Amino acid sequence: MSAGTIDELKSRIKDVPVSEILSRYVHVVKKGTQTQAVCPFHDDHDPSLTINDQRGMWFCFVDNMGGDAIRFVMLYRKLEFLDALKDICDKLGWNFNDYHQEKKASPKVEMGKKLLTNGMKLFKKIAETGQYQPFQDFLKNRGLSEEIAKNYQLGYAPNGTVFFDYISSIKNEKERNFAISIAQELGMIKPSTFGNKSHYDTFRDRIIFPIWDHFGQVIGFTSRATQDDQKPKYLNSIDSFLFSKKDLLYGLHLAKNSIRERDQVILVEGNMDQVAMFKNGFENTVAIMGVALGDRSLTRLLPITKNIVLCLDNDKAGQKAGERINAQFMEKGITPLFIDLGEHKDPDDFLNAEGRNALAKRLEDAKPFIDIQLERMLPGEIPELAERKLELLNQIFEVLSPLKDSLSATERAVSWAKKLGLHSDSSTIIRNYSEYLKGHKPQQLQASPPVAPTMDIDGPPPGWNEENPFADEIYEERVEIERRITAVETRLLQNLVQHPELLLLDETAELLDFVGNDEVKGYILRLRELMYEIDESEYPSIVNSLMSDEQYSAEVIAIAGGALYKYRETSLNEKVAQKMIEDIKKKLQIEQLLEEKKLLKQKHLSAQNKEEQMEALTQLMEIDKKLAQVRRGPNTKV
Template identity: 30%
Template sequence: MALSPQFLDELKHRFTLSDVIGRQVKLVRHGREHMGLCPFHNEKSPSFTVNDQKGFYHCFGCGAHGSVIDFVMGTQGLEFLEAIERLAEEAGMEMPRQTPEQIERDKKRGTLSEVMDAVAHWYQAQLKGQVGRAAYDYVKGRGLKDATIDRFGLGYAPGGLSGGSRTALKDAMRARGIPEDQLIDTGMLIKPEGGGESYDRFRNRVMFPITDRQGRVIAFGGRALDKDAKAKYLNSPETSIFHKGATLYNWANARAAAYDCGQVMVVEGYMDVIALAQYGIDYAVAPLGTALTEEQISHLWQMADEPILSFDGDKAGVRAATRAMERALPMLKPGKSLRFVFMPEGDDPDTLVQREGRKAVEKLIDAAEPLVNVLWKTLTEGHSIDTPERRAGLEKNIFMKLSEIEDENVKKLYQGEFRNRLYELFRPAKRGGGQGGQRTFTPGGRRDPRKVPPTGLLAQTSIGRGRGGGAVTERMEKTIVLTLVHHPEILIKHEETVAHLHFSVPGLDGIIAALLEKAALGHTLDMEGVLTHLNDKGLLDTFERIKQERALRDEWFAWADAALSDALTGFEHIVQRFQHITEARRDYERAEAEYAEEMTDENHARFVAAQAAYRALEEKEADKEGYRLESGRFSFN
């Protein structure tokens, strides 16, 4: 079976090579490549490299080299077509049927690429001739050098609204032996539906060739020179070789540049891309007049782990950034995200780089905001948080949005990050801040915790030892989780409270996140449904291990056979105690850090007082829980 180069190229592009090879070979990131022990011969030191950008692997020991198809063939003992079928099934691609019609279509696609190449050269010649003088003056007036014009293959399509031939391209191509039907198939000619002669799609426009990722011309964008033109920019229509939502302007050039520098930047228009390249920023691409699609985002992630998206700093730019963020959010995966740059007011990359040079743009790139910060700002800015109901509403909206993230690990980490930020955002209200007026969130309104090295003094206390808060708080944490899973209806009243709890026992934060997610989605809160949800999330084993701990049997209100009213009372009581002791712990840690940073008498006195208060509280809680202090550790009576 003969398969078209286009099909094979698309199949390879659907996979990240290191992901496929990483299923069988332990790979370690080494610069822009991955390295590991070669699966094709025995070796003790790694000589096997994987390059995702170029889509091939190579072993410097045995010389093995190839694509994802070669790897599957070589490691799974499959024939070529068997490997293709397996990969196509995994990628969700339908194997092409080698009918006479399909063979003819594949042949036609190759012919159409040749047609587009001929058209591109003809447009370039027109720009340099007398007929294209106005177009040439326009691009020169935009600050482009001749070398840049040639590099990007800019051209000119003659004709126009005010006169001139409607068939200049058609006539020139027919004189070269290119038939009319092929020009129609490429979208270069328009054939009226009601009949009549075909005519050139692009007339009196500066022409920008659009290539595929291999650099083959597949379409054009045209910038109108007629002031009365209905569309300032016009792109080729969808054809058998051009799909707008799956293509990026300057794709081939940016792929090569991204391999060298490890980053790619998305800008709005053709001129932005070209101006940046003229000043040495070669890794810019642009969507084709529409918002970024999921497929384009996937292409970007094959060039860089965190593509940089550039937008205008006005409201329209913020809306465009929000659309891109919403498209990308469900697709986030470990190591793959986005960063955002907002241009100064009144500027775009073209005007900025031509006025202030490359360093001005690179300065913005270096300060690009990660997606997590832009998402937080989008979800919180302008929201009133002066009442419990408004805070609960904001919190619910945030976790509803985070539920769209499909990768469970990334979702869990986002939920933890935003829970911390909400705690910082809401904390002033709990301490009396903002009373007497309506509080709203504004950028910079979240207080950053001080980053100072701890002295280790906290570890001298019984609860301070170990990974988390010690036996007392760990038992509290497990009891709280046990109660919520057995009586999830408690979340109806205490969802906001639960969202602010942070646990030290591994796995408990994940269970809390799953409970909040189920509540945020509006699902019925019952024990069976929660247990099913935990099982789906891979968290049921963690919960079952908690249930097996004999020390928790005495917490009768936390078990399934307790009445809901008793469970609610017990939950409220233990949460209040847990918040009290964790707040005392935070005060102690804060005083410790401040004393470590500046050892003044005032800071020492504050540290000693906080230490004494915390130790008194931990001993009190230990007595309540039936623990006794023995050799510096808690043990159960």
């Protein structure tokens, strides 16, 4: 990719009024000298998104965020940077490829794509002749309209060698031989040991479903038999340099827009299930190819949505596939939902029997897959033997383990231990779960009510809150799997962008020691460097240029963009600036100490003996003292 050409595209986009670009996505109205729009990022009825074409920015007063046109499209359409540029080009009628030239593919890849594209056209053309009754019967029996057949580019491969005949028609002998070798490598043809032709077609007497990558390029085929004695019923392209079954999501190029709009994706098992869901209005559906989901498939889905719904076949293979896929998503901190199909074997069967409204109700009532999985594990009668109960609990720990030690996992561990009739307290169960995650053998849990423990110590440390030793004076956020930008870090970033003179204060550099989010810290350091290199008059345009820097997330740019929208060339007086920095420093210190306190609480719960428990309690007391010092004022030492 040429950085210069992309820079030219970014520059050209900035030359277009922001209101013009945003109007291609949301309804924009002019009120006097202002341009406004209903904000798509919250439930907005009275336009709260303001657009300033002179400054090339937009800002929402409710969400307190803003940015340039590119960032708007990234946020609104949930796109990566280059995909957002391409989307804007499509809206404005520009050719994205004039600015972004992919590396020239190898002759092998180019030939492979050419053969598959032409193969799709050939099979589709044969189907559209109307001469092959099996294809017409298939559409009729499946209730597929001509529009669906066209959208999915369905085709028909008759008995014979139509694909090999196409290759044989290539006039240039060298190119023809090369095409034959590539077609064989792709599994489209096979060597023949009889007859007067050197090769025969792999797909014969079959309904053809082209398979596309997420860009819409044909990379393979799946096919369905048209005769009762044909084996196998479904035949796919073989894995090759273009086609990898586990890394594909059938129908993603058709479903992407709907997935973004609904912020949800439904995963089904087969291509016919995807077609059936799509034609019944569930256009945010994609199909895994078989019963596996590759890492690349997750990588393509997660930037679009984090809301995953599993609607897999209602058999043992489907259940196993669901368990594997569910674990993959849980490792990413996502808990997929599950659609119960009842007695029906797959989504297609359900829709044919009960209709779209019934499936919509099942979707509305969908529960987390992990809860369904755990319910399946629970026997009809709870065993009486403690050892058997502990075996079942270890199996539950294994199912929960992809969630690591998140609240979602520990809450379920405690709940299911109680359902098994184990009487250990919550802290013991959580400690055993933590030991399981570490790979250690859990301590013995109690299968009968415990005797109240006594502590062989004189009492808690002085000043300890006996009523609630873990009480805090301000609200604490739950520990998330990913390190999110906190409210105080957001306020810091907003103040520094809106009042750049703060960046030059020595106290600001000290603040960074208390900033936990690395991206926020990096952005502030970049702004600080820029302030030493530019004139004050250049500041707005320089910060605006950072809006199109790929290294920063949409969240950071939205926060900074919102602050830049409020920027005015007026400086704070020295006392106000110092007070602002001191106030933020205090809040950042409190955030950091509270984070340490959370870790110490976990250490206390997992303590193996009284000494470790007392050590954790002592450290917690020290944290409480530091918190009290910080809250009292800036002159006390921490």
